[in-house]
Amino acid sequence: MPQKETAVSGKTEHIVTEMIEKLGKQIMIFDGGFGTELEKRGIMTKCPEMLNITNPDDIAEIHKDYIEAGCDFITTNTFGANRCKMPNEDRKAVIEKAIENARRYRTTQYVMMDIGPLGKMLAPVGELPFDDAYEAFKEMVVAARDHVDGFILETFADLYELKCALLAVKENSDKPVFTTMTFDNTGHTLTGTSPRIMAELMSNMGADAVGVNCSLGPKELKPIVDEFVKYCDKPIIVQPNRGIPMVRCGKAMYQLSAEAFAEVMNEFYLQGVAILGGCCGTNPEFIKAIAVNKDKPVVKREVIKETMICSATQSVTFDKVRICGERINPTGKKKLKEAIINGDFDYILKEAIKQEEAHADLLDVNLGVPKTDDVANMKRVVMKLNEITNLPLQIDSSNVKAIEVGCRYYNGVCLINSVNGNESCMNTVFPIAQRYGAVVLGLTMDDNGIPQTAEERFAIAERIVKSAEKHGIARHRMMIDTLTLTCSAQQPLVKETLRALRMVTEKIGVKTSLGVSNVSFGMPNREVINSTFLTMALENGLTMPIINPCNAMMTNAILAFNALRGNAKDLDNFVNNAISVETSTAQIPQTPDNLNTSNSSSPLHDAVRRGLREQSVEITRQLLENQSPMSIINEILIPTLNEVGADFEKQVIFLPQLISASEACKGAFGVIKEKFQQADNQKGTVVLATVKGDVHDIGKNIVKVIFESYGYKVIDLGKDTPKETVLEAFRKHNPDIIGLSALMTTTVLSMEETIHYLKDNNVNVPIFVGGAVLNQNLADEIKADGYTKDALEFVEAVGKLLQN
């Protein structure tokens, strides 16, 4: 067997070369649906991949039927042969047998290893770690790579999982790889990715053909195919279902005829699609009908290629000025630095949301603080940002490892900040960009530092772009930063930056970026200098200022610039924005109105009761000028919280109001802690976690807010927390209490396991439990030290416990 395989492997190389030569030049035909054929033979089972072993002849016959119908590609029967779907079977044997079956009757056809999704959602939305998913795909690739002519990654709905699978193929095999996703009638995948975004990432990462399979019938796929035709610079593959199934007596039935199917497929051929095939419901008759176009030259098409950065759901092109938000970069930001040092990731994520709401178009992510692990931090923050923001990211670090990790775990096409004219820098960064499909920002400096003149900076820019092209990175994937210098120290050089900007824009034709606020270091009236410089830079071609989008003066300068330079829509935008600002400042904040606050003597009491966070913060600031922090806490905040709690229990107020009041109080505590370190951790420390296997964390987060509002320090370990992480947090933070949350009966088992593990490891602080499914009996059964029915009762219980 091994000898035979080696001999065939040799043949494979020749076949692969031939396939690559044909690809995108001649129409090639894929096979069709497999499930339909299994059903026809009456051998459909729970795990069709096992049929490779139990019914090899049937499987080989199905392939044979497709070969006779005229296909160029045979797809192995291995769609779900992965460790998530087949944990207990001998997957290697299944894959080897599947390939053998696919080869039995092949003559000139290419055998493509079929890889489908794992059937699990990747973390952080699901629980499957990216690295585990990678290993699962890698195992399939390794088992097949020497015996197939290429790979097809198909029916993916999640771009992140597809990226992971593509990396597993590219990093473990040199064979061609095709990728297809499934889109619904909204024109997006289930996780919100458009054909254009998929095409951009897949093409940048080096997939050999890109397109759509399954999803809908050919007619319904038309708008999706149109988008690929317009934006995808790789050969396009289209494998539709046999129309939309009609439901008859509760069963789905496909009805479209082979002729009708082929008719629409012919239109795709005329649009420039290179590979045609079928999916669910199609059979050899359909493949025969579309094979009439086989070997015809692929119709030429115009593809729009422009600089584009994207998340899985949102793309940014530079047809107008785009704002890169600079708030997640610790340079000159004390609070962010502290957050990075303390691992306060929520602070970082909140900065992302704030900037998104202030209309940033993409976000800079730089986590470089001395003596912190910026590689680990980059991984964690990028993965979390994948979940909570749709904005694309700029991965920014002077540490190449942090850049690589940021690119690897990012779900989309990121912008790398940065490369410069130094040879070894370019030789390190460009391969990373190529591997992960990133766009790269080049800084016009090299070993000799930042040149003085615009001409010298332009020369470096040219060198960078040329080097990128040598590494296979097309010009539209490059941006250039001509570097802002400080006017207080190098005033004559400010105009050189602007001149270089114009030269790069006009002569190289790439998009440009500048860190705008650097210009005003050491100057008075920094905002004025910054916004004036910004306008000057925009006039000289700047497309992506890196600024604080929450600074109205800067964003207004951009809006005004667009209004003056752009079209009528930009002018309207400016006017509408001005109107909406006026309206929102005139609006009365929405407040709970059923609170009887008239008897209170303190405005802080009122603000907290009404859940007005900003007002609470402001009033606390004012009070601190004349009042001691402890008296504010003990005489106003705690009594107010107690009052709110009592009203909640009496159902005078409800959960949303309780949470709002707690958030307001937390804001007030934040100000006090900022000014008086000694006020920090007055009450005690609480470690909170939603246990392993559970991703419902809303209850735990309500508990967190209430504890923080009472001035406790909360270490929040998040959701799906392994027991080891809880133990580690106990050892590191020395908490007074540990709180565990679980929603479902099934995850109570995981809660019990965590409690036993902690106790076996000498955790000697009380462990409390809570969550919808728990009660006192169950809590006793799993050996928890305490149970409370809601967050408020929990805080009260802990308060009493700590007093004693």
Next chain:
Amino acid sequence: MLKIEILKYLGLKDANSVDEYTNSLIDKALLEVEQQSGFKYIYEKFDEPLPFMKDVSGYQNYLGDSPFLLCATTLGVQIDRYIQRLQLKDMAYATVFDAAASVFLEMKADEFEKNLKFGNLGFRFCPGYSGTSFIDNQEIVRLLKAEKIGITFLESGLMVPLKSMVGVIKIGENVKKSCDGCAAKGDCGFRKNGTYCYRND
């Protein structure tokens, strides 16, 4: 109607006592849930009990001799992402939004089922009710190929997207939504409060 359901989720027994603040959060949440939702529903009809139902009294009591549908429905993963985001921004609103999303899914599923042409429908009987196993969810998802609408499972058996439901619905001319055959009958929290676990309209 939806508001009353959402208030129930939030633990309010008396819908009339709801304050304007909570009320306005619910209004906002309902609008946003609709915008963020990617509602999907799939089903298939079966005439005979499936292997996982055999000898399980919960299913037997519910179904009797009726044919039935297996169904799976979800609001999609964007809602999960959005709830994560809201929790960083505004916990009070996130709590209301989470409840609104759960109720919205029920409402959309009810609406979808109303248009099915299978005569009368029983209430959605979800694995986990009446002593049936929660794990049966996975079998139903497999049979329906509900992976195609994005439903996946964690090791613990929880569904992702979180706002997903899987169930069995008996069908037929003589079928009605009622508590007959429910194992919880006689000791049901909903009935004690004068309500049902299903909508009866």
